[in-house]
Amino acid sequence: MILSMTGYASSQRELSHGVLSVELRAVNHRFLDLxxxxxEEFRALEGAIREKLSGRLNRGKLECRVAFNAREGAASQLRLNNALVAELLRLADQVKEHQPGAGDLRMGEILRWPGVIESDALPAEVLHATAMQLLDEALDEFVAARGREGEKLGAILLARADEMSSVLAQIAPRLPQIIDEYENKLKQRLQEALGSADDERVRQELVLFAQKVDVQEEVDRLHTHLAELRRIVQQGGHAGKRLDFLMQELNREANTFGSKSVSTDTTKVAMTLKVLIEQMREQIQNIE
Known part of the structure; x- marks a missing residue:
């Protein structure tokens, strides 16, 4: 399926001292902007998070927010590692036996020694691993949500394409008659202006006119582009840029069709085509 660039997802987990959450939200953007x-305690994960997001997303302005909300009254309890302190003091006494002039260990030095102060807070590596798990969960839901939205966008595009095909199918049988009627009017005016019914110049002007107002080529190209649009939507994947380019081609053919119009009917068709193309273009701006 095609994917929308807009979406939202979040995942959270209850931990001993609070709630850890990951939130993803995105809007449309020309490129991937993370x-x-x-x-601060999760800053070391920035590279891993960027790599994971860019591995699954192609376009969109995405904000990823990681938050840890501490539970009220759940402050970490600090404890002294008595066994380690005793071992440090024992070793200090041994050093003084060999070096009588050595000074005593100061309290600040003991407290700064790794492992002397223990905490019941979760270790950083556990928090980081949990955050990455939550990111995977949120990212799965985020991609699924963008897929559901993309499916709706694809249905809108196919419906507009069907409307365009219907409009072209209705006007196509009438094009020869419209051109014949206008040729007759033009022929009469030329004959009146030139004063001759068999003048070669009248024939040349009519031939030139027929070439200028023939829109069959534009109609064929419009059908071709619409068929390609249906193929892209059904194929799915990262289709936004291809569809956006296709809108430019459709709009070019519709403009040419309108410039060759010789009746109010074909002018109305050209305007209808341009409105439908613009409606599709607006939806495509949200497709990855």
Whole structure:
């Protein structure tokens, strides 16, 4: 399926001291633009998060927010590692036996020693691993949500394409008659202006006119582009840029069709085609 560039998803988990959450939200953008909102304790994950997001997303302005909301009254409890302190002091006494002039260990030095102060807070590696798991969960839901939205956008595009095909099918049988009627009017005016019914110049002007107002080539190209649009939508994947280019081609053919119009009927058809193309273009701006 085709994917929308807009979407939202979040995932969270209850931990011993609070709630860890990951939130993803995105809007349309020409390229992939990642914006990360990370607390300082999760800053080390920035590279891994960017790599994971860019591996699954192609376009869109995406904001990824990681947050840890501490539970009220759940402050981490600090404890002294008595066994380690005793071991440090024992080793300090041994050093003084060999070096009587060595000074005593100061309290600040003991407290700064790795492992002396223990906390019941989750280790950083556990928090980081949990955050990456939540990112995977949120990203799965995010992609699924963009797929559901993309499916709706694809249905809109196919419906507009069917409307365009219907409009062309209705006007196609009448094109020869419209051109014949206008040729007769033009022939009469030329004959009146030139004063001759058999003048070679009248014939040349009519031949030139017929070439200028023939829109069969534009109609054929419009049908071809509409068939390609249906193929792209049904194929799915990263289709936004291809569809956007196709809108330019459809619009060019519709403009040419309108410039060759010789009746109010064909002018109305050209305007209808341009309105439908613009409606499709607006939807395509949201497709990845």
């Amino acid at each position: 914006s990360l909102r990370l607390p």
